Amino acid sequence: SVASQGFGTELRRELYHHINTLSHKEVDEFGTPSLITRLTSDINQLQVAVAMLIRLVVRAPFLVIGSTIMAFMIDVKLALIFVLVIPLVAIVMWLVTTRTIPFFKSIQKKLDKTSLITRENLVGARAVRAFSKQQHEIERFKDNAEDIEKAAVRAGKISALLSPVNAIILNLAIVAIIWFGGFSVNVGDLTQGQVIALVNYVDQGIITTGAVVALVNYMNQILLALVVVANLVVIFTKSAACAARVNEVLDTKPSVTETESTEENGDSSAPAVKFDKVYFSYHDNSEYALEDISFTADKGQTIGIIGGTGSGKSTLINLIPRFYDASDGLVEVYGTDVRKYSLNRLRKKIAVVPQKAVLFSGTIRENMKWGGDNITDEQIWRALKISQAYEFVEKLENGLDYKILQGGKNLSGGQKQRLTIARAIAADPEILILDDSASALDFATDAKLRTAIKENCSDMTVFIISQRANTVKNADQIIVLDDGKTVGIGTHKELLQSCTDYCQICLTQFSAEELEKEINGDE
Ligand code: ADP
Ligand code: MG
Numbered sequence: 001s002v003a004s005q006g007f008g009t010e011l012r013r014e015l016y017h018h019i020n021t022l023s024h025k026e027v028d029e030f031g032t033p034s035l036i037t038r039l040t041s042d043i044n045q046l047q048v049a050v051a052m053l054i055r056l057v058v059r060a061p062f063l064v065i066g067s068t069i070m071a072f073m074i075d076v077k078l079a080l081i082f083v084l085v086i087p088l089v090a091i092v093m094w095l096v097t098t099r100t101i102p103f104f105k106s107i108q109k110k111l112d113k114t115s116l117i118t119r120e121n122l123v124g125a126r127a128v129r130a131f132s133k134q135q136h137e138i139e140r141f142k143d144n145a146e147d148i149e150k151a152a153v154r155a156g157k158i159s160a161l162l163s164p165v166n167a168i169i170l171n172l173a174i175v176a177i178i179w180f181g182g183f184s185v186n187v188g189d190l191t192q193g194q195v196i197a198l199v200n201y202v203d204q205g206i207i208t209t210g211a212v213v214a215l216v217n218y219m220n221q222i223l224l225a226l227v228v229v230a231n232l233v234v235i236f237t238k239s240a241a242c243a244a245r246v247n248e249v250l251d252t253k254p255s256v257t258e259t260e261s262t263e264e265n266g267d268s269s270a271p272a273v274k275f276d277k278v279y280f281s282y283h284d285n286s287e288y289a290l291e292d293i294s295f296t297a298d299k300g301q302t303i304g305i306i307g308g309t310g311s312g313k314s315t316l317i318n319l320i321p322r323f324y325d326a327s328d329g330l331v332e333v334y335g336t337d338v339r340k341y342s343l344n345r346l347r348k349k350i351a352v353v354p355q356k357a358v359l360f361s362g363t364i365r366e367n368m369k370w371g372g373d374n375i376t377d378e379q380i381w382r383a384l385k386i387s388q389a390y391e392f393v394e395k396l397e398n399g400l401d402y403k404i405l406q407g408g409k410n411l412s413g414g415q416k417q418r419l420t421i422a423r424a425i426a427a428d429p430e431i432l433i434l435d436d437s438a439s440a441l442d443f444a445t446d447a448k449l450r451t452a453i454k455e456n457c458s459d460m461t462v463f464i465i466s467q468r469a470n471t472v473k474n475a476d477q478i479i480v481l482d483d484g485k486t487v488g489i490g491t492h493k494e495l496l497q498s499c500t501d502y503c504q505i506c507l508t509q510f511s512a513e514e515l516e517k518e519i520n521g522d523e
Contacts, residue, residue: 003054008047015039015249023256024323025282030249033116038249041111042242049239052232063225067218074211078181082219085173089166089226096162097237103155104241110148117141159237162230170223174216181212256325258342265345270335272431272461273297273320278329280315288327289315290484297461297477299430302454304472305465306505307481313465314355316481317433320463321350333431351424353437355465357416359408364393365400367419371427383426386452388445389418413440421449425457433463438471446471469506478502493518 019027019035027035064086071079121128121137128137274297280290290312297303305313318324319331322338331338338346351371359367368380380400384390392415396402408416417440424432432453438446450471453462464472472478473492480488480495480502488499495502496519506515 001051004047004051007050008043011046011246012039012043015043015246018250018252022252022254023325024318025255026252028282030252031112031116033119034112035249037108037112037115038242038245042108042245045235045242046239046246049235052235056228057232060225060229064222067221071215071218074214075181078177078212078215081173081176081180082222085169085219085222088169092165092169093162093230093233096158097233097240100155100158100234100237101240103151103158104238105244107148107151107155107238108241108245110144110151113144114141114148117144155237156234159234162233163227166226166230167223170219170226174219177212177215177219181215256322256343259340264336264340264342266334266336266341266349268299268334271296271332272299272301272334273303273463274330274332274335275316275319276330276332278319278326278331280319280324280327282315282324288484290319290326293329293486295477295479295486295489297463299461300459301476302462302464302474304475304478305463305481306467306469306472306478306502309467310483311481312484313481314435315484316479317352317435317463317465320431320433321347321352349429350431350433351427351429352433353417353420353424353435355435355437355439357408357413357420357437359404359411359416359419361404361406363398363401363403364396364419367404368400368423368426370423371429375426379428380422380426382456383422384418386425386449386456387418387422388441388449388452389415389422392418414442414445417441418449425453429460431461431463432457433465435465436467438466443470450474469502469509480505 016039019039030038068079068082068086071082117137117140121141128134275293275295278290278293279288281288293316295303305316307313315324319326320333320338322331322343325339333341333346333349365377365380368383369375377400381390384393393399393402404410408419411419417437421434421437424434438449441449446468447470450464453460464475466472469492476491477489478492478495479486480499482501487501488495490498496506496515503515
């Protein structure tokens with residue numbers, strides 16, 4: 001118990017640690033449900049295998065080898081039967097194992113799918129109900145479960161051969177022992193001379209009835225040992241498949257790695273963020289999600305990024321904290337290549353508010369302290385004020401001690417967004433990235449939020465991603481993205497005059513007169 005549980009715990013810890021070093025790219029490739037099955041079900045299986053190995057299997061070779069040696073001590077000729085039988089049994093076991101491993105591998109893969117389906121169904125429970133898709137989801141689950149059943153039954157059918165085939169081989173061996181041994185001891189109708197000869201034969205210690213019985217018993221010992229092993233072969237075959245899956249994760253090298261020079265801290269007088277001819281694709285040979293992006297964001301500037309969905313806005317900002325590495329070109333933070341920082345140091349400088357607001361179960365205070373344990377309540381309230389969350393948090397009966405449920409289920413979309421913004425601001429980063437973080441806020445709150453950030457965080461470099469022209473209008477620079485390429489960089493006014501894509505976005509959101517006024521405003 002100590003050994004197998006210890007093994008499981010160590011392995012689980014090691015795997016979890018390794019998964020945490022992987023970059024988004026590798027995690028995307030495995031998929032979250034698969035990583036979860038590997039961390040739980042696969043490792044449990046390995047743990048069981050170790051326990052069985054220690055308790056039952058280690059005895060088998062001793063019994064097999066010991067019985068063979070004892071057989072040789074009794075009678076060398078008859079013991080040759082043992083020598084014939086053992087390789088035969090080994091071949092049978094090898095055949096069955098190699099045939100079934102692929103099935104067990106596919107079963108574990110299908111379990112990944114079960115976990116994917118379950119996860120999607122539970123996370124998207126509301127969508128499923130809204131579209132009355134329960135029946136469809138039940139069918140999907142059932143199909144998958146039946147798939148697993150089929151594969152398991154097929155593997156089971158092959159494994160089931162093991163015990164009977166072994167029993168046949170070993171019982172035939174027993175028949176052989178009795179047959180050949182029996183000739184030697186059958187004294188039923190012998191002539192006197194023959195009896196004397198036999199007695200001599202027995203006296204020479206060659207064979208006796210007792211010896212034959214002993215040999216049969218040794219063969220039975222082997223049979224019993226192999227029956228146990230045969231029953232466990234299924235467990236081991238399954239575990240081999242699981243081990244391969246765990247190893248696959250452990251062997252994956254993170255694509256984003258830290259360099260040696262972890263002392264790098266950047267030059268505070270250099271531009272906060274600089275992209276130089278950056279290209280990026282999610283998979284090695286797929287098309288670029290970003291192409292030839294170049295811009296410079298000075299310290300304290302507000303940079304707006306606007307573009308249709310799928311134009312690469314989130315992809316672009318993911319390169320700044322090195323969630324992914326650029327395929328080509330240079331991303332610099334404070335004049336230093338992002339790859340030269342230690343990840344910790346780089347990410348301390350940057351706070352990202354992701355598109356999807358993620359809060360963890362715990363109190364509001366605990367969530368706000370993600371940027372550092374030494375964040376005081378005062379700083380938290382300030383951050384809440386800036387992010388326009390002050391009013392609603394204050395109204396909660398326990399204030400900062402309000403318990404957030406898993407996934408932030410007891411908060412509205414807008415409340416969650418404001419808390420994630422507050423969490424980022426509380427960390428007091430040098431670069432703040434808001435990835436469409438105000439999408440669930442009404443226009444007035446959105447405007448108040450931007451003003452508050454501008455007033456309170458004047459030396460923070462802020463990236464604001466939005467679909468709304470209104471949100472990015474006042475930024476120092478606006479980057480207009482279309483299909484992974486920059487189609488315009490400049491201020492609101494400049495872009496209105498030079499960038500047709502930007503004008504089109506604005507035209508759908510402002511009235512023509514408003515735009516007219518803005519273009520001609522200063523002239
Ligand atoms: P935006 O934030 O502007 O809506 P994204 O940056 O999220 O757009 O996506 C840009 C493109 O990259 C899209 O075509 C999308 O399909 C692709 N993409 C985004 N995330 C991934 C990913 N993890 N793996 C593969 N492709 C992705
Ligand atoms: Mg996005």
